[in-house]
Amino acid sequence: MISQPSRHCTVELQALPSRIGQVRRIVSAQLRYWHLDPLIDCAALAVTELLTNVHRHAEPDKMCTVEIELLLDHLTVSVHDHDPRMPQIRTADPLATCGRGLAMVAAVSESWGVRPQGPAGKTVWFTLPPPSPAVAPPASPMHGAIPSTETPARPAVVG
Numbered sequence: 765m766i767s768q769p770s771r772h773c774t775v776e777l778q779a780l781p782s783r784i785g786q787v788r789r790i791v792s793a794q795l796r797y798w799h800l801d802p803l804i805d806c807a808a809l810a811v812t813e814l815l816t817n818v819h820r821h822a823e824p825d826k827m828c829t830v831e832i833e834l835l836l837d838h839l840t841v842s843v844h845d846h847d848p849r850m851p852q853i854r855t856a857d858p859l860a861t862c863g864r865g866l867a868m869v870a871a872v873s874e875s876w877g878v879r880p881q882g883p884a885g886k887t888v889w890f891t892l893p894p895p896s897p898a899v900a901p902p903a904s905p906m907h908g909a910i911p912s913t914e915t916p917a918r919p920a921v922v923g
Contacts, residue, residue: 771798771834779818779826779845787830788812791841794832800839802895806872807832807841810890813865814843817888822847834894838874842889850878851888 773794777783788808795804811830818828828845853866869876873890880886 773832775830777828777830779815779822779828781819784812784815784819787815791830791832795839798834800834800894803839803892806892807839810869810872810876811841811843813869814841814888814890817851817865818843818845818847821849821851823849837894839892839894840889841892842887844881844885844887846885848880848883848885850880850886 773790775787775790777787788811791811792804792808795801795807815828815830819826822828822845825846828843831840831842831844833840833842851866853870854864866876869888869890872892874893876888876890878886878888
């Protein structure tokens, strides 16, 4: 259960391959800290794809900011870079080794989009719903269940 109304984390970096792996680990650790373990795989994959796009395509530089924000009804992860060009989902050749990043973000997220910020660049974001609270096991035996009266076996002493 989320006990705080909003949580926020920001990381600024240069989108180099070595830094992308570090940010992936930071996002994973932050989600673990917020007890959102079920979201780690999707969030880490999607943020890796967005940072890889910055590394491959952003101009004039590779500087960017990753923001993670948890509100009561969803998790939002965004990546802001200084390139004003808008990204587009492409149809990749089946044998291509790249070109599927935004399609993967769309596939693993609840929603995604781009906010243009004029000459200051753009922000690409995605949302994930918080995991449902686990269903607690019943406190008493189910109707019709017969409680066990057996005594547990004692462990054998070897020696």
